Amino acid sequence: MILEVKELTRLFSQYKGAATDQITIDGIMTDTRKTAKQSLFVPIVGENFDAHEFIGEAIKQGAVAALWQNDRPLPKLVPTDFPVFFVEDTTKALQDLASYYLEEVKPVVIGVTGSNGKTTTKDMVASVLATRFVTHKTAGNFNNHIGLPLTVLSMEKETEAVVLEMGMDRAGEIAVLSKIAHPDHAIITNIGESHIENLGSREAIAQAKLEITEGLSESGLLIIDGDEPLLELKTQEKQTISCGFKEQADYVAVIEEMTDDMSKFTIGQHHYQLPLAGKHNVKNASFVIALAERLELTPAEIQEGFQKLQMSAMRFEKHEGHNGSLIINDAYNASPTSMKAIIEVIRDLTSKSKKVLVLGDMFELGEHSRVLHASVAAAIDENIHTVFTIGEHSEEISKALRDHHAEIETHHYNDKQALSHHVRSLLTTDTVVLIKASRGMKLEELLTGLVD
Template sequence: MKPMTIHQIASFAEGVIYKDVTDENLISHVTIDSRQCRKGSIFIPLKGSNWDGHHFIKDAAKQGATACFFEPDVISGDAIPEGITGIAVNDCQKALENMAMNYRNQFDIPVISITGSNGKTTTKDMLASVLSSHYQVLKNPGNYNNHIGLPLSIMALNENHQIAVLEMGMSGPGEISLLSKIARPDYAIITNIGMAHVEKLGNRMNIANAKKEITDGLEKNGVLIINRDDDYYDYLKENTASDFQVEEVGLNTLSTCYAREIKDLGQKGFEFKTNLTGDFCFKVRQPGLHNVINALFAIRTGLMFELDPKDVQQGLDSFKPTGMRMEICRIQGADVVNDAYNANPDSMKAAVHFISKYPAKRKIAVLGDMYELGEYAEEAHREIGREIINQKIDYLITVGNMSDWMAEESKKLGMGHDKIIRTSDYVEAAAVLKKLIQKGDVVLLKASRVVALEKTIDVIGEGVQ
């Protein structure tokens, strides 16, 4: 963060300083965790359903924090400890957003925003890696992609950064619009429109409209990059303001940037060329055809920043996916594909398709419940059951109540009852898998985050390589 005076912070946050301070007290760090406070920190005491950060202002002061926000209807200014400057605001969350929005305006650098139902984190990490071959890049860490994480990420910008790559997530309408207006991107990427969050949004059209909100803060004459292969490509393009330049990536040869001469290397990834880079052959080291699409977003954007294809490839080589996304480890002589970070129908079908092509003696799918599907939950889980049959998976281990629909559908379509094992949690699944797994098998672990299916590895995997 670029050091700022408390007066500047108060102005950006539309707050009022409780007591006079000198401009020698500079703020160089923003946090919502009192344990991370130090000299130069400003502590933001956010409120949740079961907690209130105001209770930790004293702890922040003990850790050395220089300042904090506070809401006068929660605590009085007199309750702010000595040694820490209080800034009164109406709402700490809104103040954080205002502060980030005004702070972002201090930087005249390109901002690239990314959203989508699947692949947004991988695309963010790939693109940041590609651009880092020539630029100093800020990206939001991990899942810092919501109304809290994105403002905090923007507040980490400093004078050395030349580009910001920001992922934007959502659970309901209006959320991405807010994030886009805070970040004011010059480039916006929509990876795809899937079924994630359909429980709250009702249908894919509403999801498409929510994702399209990423253009609400897009600068005039900005660039929107979308997936030509996606079902909602036409809708997104036709319903985007004419002020924007629209670029497309995909396998469709009508795309601005498309992949050609694709060679599947199995668990070693893919090699391919593009229509924009002649005979240069790109390689992504991550399995799954969806990663070719993710890479195309990074390639097209990198080329727009005038990177040479060799520099783009250097970035793809340096890319390391965030944990629990198609991670392959060896347990008891079998390859275990840990894709358990999260799941929705599209990403689960892609993962099942991947192991169906895997060079293994037996294909075992350990699949758990997919959440936030609302009235579509039963049909979505049954669709995965049909995919198990279509992709000729040898064993299905289900985890949770909703995944019983997968088991029912697979059994109805002819999968032997001895090939389907239903379990209630990852502990039971691990016990089954420990007895079943053999050398030469491939095992897929995939479920929504709450299922914590990755813990299966801890139970069965002493000596993971």
Template sequence: MRSWDAERIAAAAGAGLVTAGGTGAGEGPTRAVIDSRHAGPGDLFIGLIGEHVDGGAYATEVLAAGAWGILVGEEHTEDLPTDGGAILASSDPLRALQDLATAWRRELGAKVIGITGSTGKTSTKDLTAAMVDQQRRVVATPLNLNTEIGLPLTVLSAPADTEVLVLEMAMRGAGQIAELVRIAEPDVGVIVNIGPVHLELLGTIEAIAATKSELIEGLQPGGTAIVPADEPLLQTHLEQLPEGVTTVTFGSGGDVSELPDGLELPFTSAHMRSNALAALAAARAVGVEPTGALAVALSELRGQRRELPGGVVVIDDCYNANPMSMRAALDDLAASASGRRVAVLGDMLELGPDEVRFHEEIGAHARGAGLDLLVTVGPLAAAMGPAFGGETLAVETAADVAPALKPHLRDGDALLVKASRGVGLEVVAQELGAER
């Protein structure tokens, strides 16, 4: 947005321009921020109205810190200094942020790839960005900026020479992905998979499929919908795609069923190779044919392997968990471990009335995967133990894991750590590393 002046920023955001302040003609902000503590020179601060805090209340402090300007609720624009940054007013700062992002996305003229799925969407986003980056200038969703707030911030962070945006799209309920599609206007929509996630909110797996399908149903003519080849839950939604949208399937029996010769991935697990097929289809949809050794920077807490003293390998996959991703992680552990197989598995949340059954099924799957030791964390995960039937330690919290596991851990063990984000298992790898 550096080339946009205050008047154009206001128009794009649908906001009123109270004053252009000291901003020069043709000189716009370098980025948008929503945390007043991080707002400084060159920044446009968007004062969002939160559940407990109204960001617009910090307008004076942000201007004093030298910000390029502020966009806040109208009630926060009175008695502000007019000789500093630009002051923009809106009755709905969140909608203004989103509209500004849409305007910048159109200005870029970049191809936009939207990615969603019940599990693996972050890894698929990372893989897609790595493939496209071989031939195009790419900006991809960082961290977990995949919501109605994070996605527009990602778009607005893109420099003017960006050629492809790779945007992860999260879903908590019906209509959320449709909102993200409205903001980002994707050219390519990727649904990685459909699984029992957020059942507590949506009720049925069919409702989950319908919500994920908001991505592909919102594509414009000329767009590309990329979906698993073996997912019957999407069939009805594929029949409702807008005219002129091309469907590409990936996986066994699909349009993209194998990785090309010469493309080398830094992992061998089956679920990551499936994600790579989805990423390959997305890269091809924007005219990129990746080749050679793929340099993939996977997002934190999503399967990184860390070697501790004594040759203990920790697979740190504790960002989130659901039945589908738990099975995939256990299968990966079974296929890749050369020593004993140990897993620290915590509660999987938001699974609705069948939550105990889902945990019992994971325990049975762990037995079939040849697990040598299972550590369960939390009351729901405790249901895995009887179904597993092997050596089991049951603890209540993440803080209890390292003391309980330490006497049982041996040199050369491979240790999987996985649970829903609310369990907080990220402390396990840190504490074990410190102790060893």
């Protein structure tokens, strides 16, 4: 990011200090514990904190200007020539600045949302577009009303394409993100059960995801899951493309071969190879292909992007475990849909015959939690050797297995250390262990005891 302080006067009419000077801004500072030279300090106000209190530290850490909520008194320690821009709400001002910067840079903007697979799809889109464009993408989980603007404001002026992941907890949140970013094209990966606690039903979740169209360009393309009945009406609209495995989809993926580390499939007349296993990943790739063709990339460029794919952390992250075992850490997040999908991948692995699942609680399922946890057992069959569950509601998975697959060894724990010791005792060169749960369970902590 490269802006000048004086540019902010176009957005914010109330200011003091050297606000009209040619002072370079290289980035945004929201955390005063980190040095950020030549930065704009944006003090975020949360439920339990107010970053306005740290303006002095921000200046020490390299801030050269600041936004300031006008209902807060400005401390006397702020130098008289320090540029301060007064706004009603610093978070809204951050969002407005992100929209302004997008207009200045003018990249192709791709919005990606969905209950599951949005991070993987974002990574795929960025990798493919990078074969032709200077590309920037959401890092980590910066996909909310604060993270998305920070993603935008961290891109370089030379950026030609930006891929923005859009997350949500409640209705209305995707609409806000879409109106900030004004995507040229948008992808909805699927409709699952995540956040059903807040939204009440999958139908309501579908409507919340469709909010991505509220800021979508009039000529923009919406790419959706063609296998999802809740999105069927959208397939009839001119600027909508559906992708999936059913014949009625605009882009039909046909799987030719799948191994532990690779999927071969065709779409139309073109053959592709993805360095990931799993039917769900092939569908994610189909969204990317539909988008790439709209942007006039060639099949060769698309394949090159797939081959260069680098996944975000804790998504099917492979580690060499004790005694030559394989530990797969997919503990970034979980929903019933994503948990079933990855269990299917483990079930079909051929490189290891002893398959162990470590499954933790899935959050934000509300009154549906116990039933939805129990539903995961349907994805587990005799190809799985042992199932461990940990947490409050994940025990429903173990209970359902005992009722329907008594031959599968199951254990439930409430203590991570005890669980780790038991899992470690099973590790051999022929063992694969999957670790999967919602982020709040922090099951990646198990790696310490399982990985050499």
